[in-house]
Amino acid sequence: MAHKNCTVIDHPLVQHKLSIMRMEETSCAEFRRLLREVSMLLAYEVTRDLPLTKVDITTPLTKMRAPVIDGKKITLVSILRAGNGILDGMLELIPSARVGHIGLYRDPQTLAPVEYYFKMPPEMSQRDVIVVDPMLATGNSAAAAISRIKSMAPLSIKFVCLIASPEGLDVFTGAHPDVHVYTASIDEKLDEHGYILPGLGDAGDRIYGTK
Ligand code: URA
Numbered sequence: 001m002a003h004k005n006c007t008v009i010d011h012p013l014v015q016h017k018l019s020i021m022r023m024e025e026t027s028c029a030e031f032r033r034l035l036r037e038v039s040m041l042l043a044y045e046v047t048r049d050l051p052l053t054k055v056d057i058t059t060p061l062t063k064m065r066a067p068v069i070d071g072k073k074i075t076l077v078s079i080l081r082a083g084n085g086i087l088d089g090m091l092e093l094i095p096s097a098r099v100g101h102i103g104l105y106r107d108p109q110t111l112a113p114v115e116y117y118f119k120m121p122p123e124m125s126q127r128d129v130i131v132v133d134p135m136l137a138t139g140n141s142a143a144a145a146i147s148r149i150k151s152m153a154p155l156s157i158k159f160v161c162l163i164a165s166p167e168g169l170d171v172f173t174g175a176h177p178d179v180h181v182y183t184a185s186i187d188e189k190l191d192e193h194g195y196i197l198p199g200l201g202d203a204g205d206r207i208y209g210t211k
Contacts, residue, residue: 005173006164006181009045014038014184018162022200028209032085035134035162035207038184039089042160046130046182047094050074075100075121075154079133079145082203086132086160098127102148104141113144124152131157134203136164136183138194139171146176158182163199165190 017034020026026034052067074094078087080103091097103117121127129149136142142159149157157179159172164183167190172181187196195201205211 003166003169003173003181003186005177005179006169006183006186007045008186009042009182009184011041011045014041017041018184018200021162021206022198024201026206028206031206035085036089036092038162039086039132040093042086042162042182042184043090043093043130046158046160047074050128073127073155074098075124075127075129077102077120077129077131077145077149079104079131079142080117082135082207083131083133085203085207086134086162090130090132090160100124100129100149102145104144106141111140113141115144115148118148120149120152124149124154127154128156129154129158131159132161133159134162135196135199136161136168136172136181137190137196139165139168139175142168143172143175146172146179150176162203163187163196165196168196 017038021031021034050069054065055068057064057066074097076087076090076097077100078084080101098121100120104113104115107114133142159179160182163185165187187199189197191197
């Protein structure tokens, strides 16, 4: 199904690596390595439209005005804890990006997302923000994270995940139609526990070897 405001990154390298990540026999070390590699490829796509500015440089032969990105304006925001897996790969490609973290848990009574951690770089109103979380499952915590980040009025916000559920995408884009989603896959559905099917299991557990 086509979803508005969503780009599926169907590059063969991304799809191949994601398939290996999905396999239950893939080890924690291999999963982490693949997530790092896929995250770099996702970063490549999500930064495709970044504006360039020209600076004066000198090559061994002559002077020129060369295009550069102002990486300091880019802010990566990781939704804890699994977001850190994507963050690590993206930082390899955008080393001068600033980093924010947001932690949310689901209140067992109300099922509403509750914030337990929020730390952003200064001057958020001058920043282009890329929010990362591997799994867009119910969409509730991602939507709550975006609302919180919007309260700091950044210049722009994009959301990057590895796998989205159709249900989560509907919730997310319904709440934030102005935030474009980049994902490697839109899977089949959510199960009754909020896991994405076929998915890859619990992304945090698979990155960190917890269970
Ligand atoms: N979070 C995960 O890590 N996996 C899912 O399938 C859903 C939410």
